[in-house]
Amino acid sequence: MSELLAKDKEVVVPGQVLAKGMDYIPGQGTYRLKDDVLANRLGMVSVEGKVLKTTPLAGRYIPRKDDVIIGRVDDILMSGWRLEINSPYSAVLPLKDASFDFIAKGADLTKYFKLDDFVVIKITQVTSQNLVDVTAKGQGLRKLRGGRVIKVNPQKVPRIIGKKGSMVSMLKKATDCKVIVGQNGFVWIEGAPEMEVIIVRALRKIEEESHQSGLTDRLKGFLEKETGKKIEDAPENNDQKVN
Amino acid sequence: MEKFERPSKRKPEEARPIEAEAGVIKKADGSARFKIGDTEAYAAVYGPRDLHPKFLQDPKTGILRCNYSMLPFSGDGTRVRPGPSRRSKEISLVTEKALLPVLNLEDYPNTVVDVFIELPQTDAGSRCAGICAAAIALADAGIIMKDMVAAVSVGQVRGHLLVDLDGEEEHMDENEAADVPVAMIPSTEEITLLQMDGIVTKEDLSKALEMVKPALKDIAEKQREALKKKYEKKA
Structure with a gap:
């Protein structure tokens, strides 16, 4: 007989048994150990029918495609900028995605973004090794001034x-x-x-x-x-x- | 065998009183304080974060880096020299090995999770307290881990098996007291740390390992409570 041990919206901790029995299915942030469903991170449970999930309460930002984020210019590369994005990984803004203007080869890149500038950017690509490519072209994407x-x-x-x-x-x-x-x-x-x-x-x-x-x-x-x-x-x- | 009473009047299978708290260091990604008797450990977790020097990076997985350290005034009154020593390096290493089985850092290639353990006060069982604090801090940092890791020592004094030796008990045997620190993953009962200082027979060791299990499960429960309390108290 299956039994649900955790309440919806409850704060759970790693290793806590959320449900006993095969009638419940482990979703994100949970796993199955023998017949039980356990949490594998600190989070809040959500019970959706038979599926149990936990939403994290803490942790660093992991880049995902199409996220709109704010980055700080950390370094200027040969063909773009490296941005610090409050994550274990940094993002690269390539020349062609930086501006609608044509940027000639060898141009002074600080004309567009200087060190320590904040930029609203969108993630275009994340590789399996978590290399991040971003763009500054698009609606609402721009350099931040003031504030x-x-x-x-x-x-x-x-x-x-x-x-x-x-x-x-x-x-x-x-x-x-x-x-x-x-x-x-x-x-x-x-x-x-x-x-x-x-x-x-x-x-x-x-x-x-x-x-x-x-x-x-x-x-x-x-x-x-x-x-x-x-x-x-x-x-x-x-x-x-x-x- | 003659009757034996522990100086602290504890029962043989009884651990010292435990205090645990999560989120004590605001700037860290995750942190905890774990106190068992007079032994107190603070742990702070930073990461996953960029790993330097670069040659340490592993493209297959993130790595765990632990650092155990006793504060100069923490011991019995003789100053503990700060900085790495042979002993603290060994304990850092076994702490890492004790915690790694519950973690999966493959989602964070080329990164590091740093765990810093500091002990302001020690009275035996410091590596176990350090591991307990580190496990809470890792969970508090939101790192994916399949379970907590609970650790406590079990020992033999004058032929008697005792859970969670304190400093006094460690020194009361005329020969040397045997001290066996144990760390366990509570859900699977897998042992992730087992060291031995002194001499224990094979039979006594198996008996001792059975004897610590309830204490370890109790510690794991305290660790979980500490994490939950952090989110309750702001009601």
Whole structure:
């Protein structure tokens, strides 16, 4: 007889038995040992019918194709730039993907991106050895000027963005700041300095409390208190925007 | 055999009181504190991250690098010279070998996971405390691992098998007390560390290994609780 031992949304740790019996199927972040399904990382369980998965709560960013991320120029190569992307691996931005302009051979590459510039980029390719190629050509991809960049836990990025971007648009609306959240955990913020500080604190709050329910409401309260402004119901407005 | 009472009044199969905590070092990717009796270990995990010097990189898999170190004031009062020594190098190596079987770093080729273990206070069983702390810290860093690793020592003093010797017990045998540190993967009961200091007969050793199992499982439970507590307390 199969038996489910872990509750949905429970925080589980490596080696914890999530379910006994062959009726349950191990998904991501879990594995089977004899008849049992065990967790193989620190995460939150999700039970989807018979499939058990864990979503990680900690860990570094692992590059994936088509992710939009923020990178910092680390080095200038012969034919492109090397970017630090808050991951065990660095990314290469080749010349042909850097700009819509024609860049002649031997041109001074610092005209486009200097060392320590922050750039919004999209991952075009990841090899089996985790070599990463990126592009700066595309909608919303550009060099960042002004503002500040902070690091957040990359596993919390989906919560920071929220369903259909609801959380981040609430942040933007409450503070009148521009915000870009990279999938790699770099977040760029630009606006009035006091408001930037409020966003940083809000992001820390999301990081700490993301595994508990009712986060959106708590954050709304926090933002209203800090900015002294009332936020009208964000989810409704947002739905209209998406449609 | 005459009756034997441990100086701490513990039962033979009873380990010292344990405290475990995850996430004690904010800047690290993962960290933990593990205290058993008067032996206390801190572990910090960084990575997976870029590995230098480059010749150490392995294109097939990420590597694990452990560093065990006792703080100068941590021992019995004689200053422990800081920096690597023959002893600390050996313990770093066996710690690595004890932890590696639960990890799979093949998804992170050419990288390293660094584990730093520091002991501010020691009273026997420091390598075991170090391994326990390191296992919590690795899980806290979100690294994929199939289970925790629990470690404790078992020993023989005046012919009696005892779990988790403390410093006093290690020194009370006229001949030398035998000390056997053991690390185990709780779910499969695989042993990942087994060393022996002193002399134990084959029969006694098998008996000792059976005897530590409950203590090890109990430690694994404490390690798991520590990780869960980190996420509960912010309610």
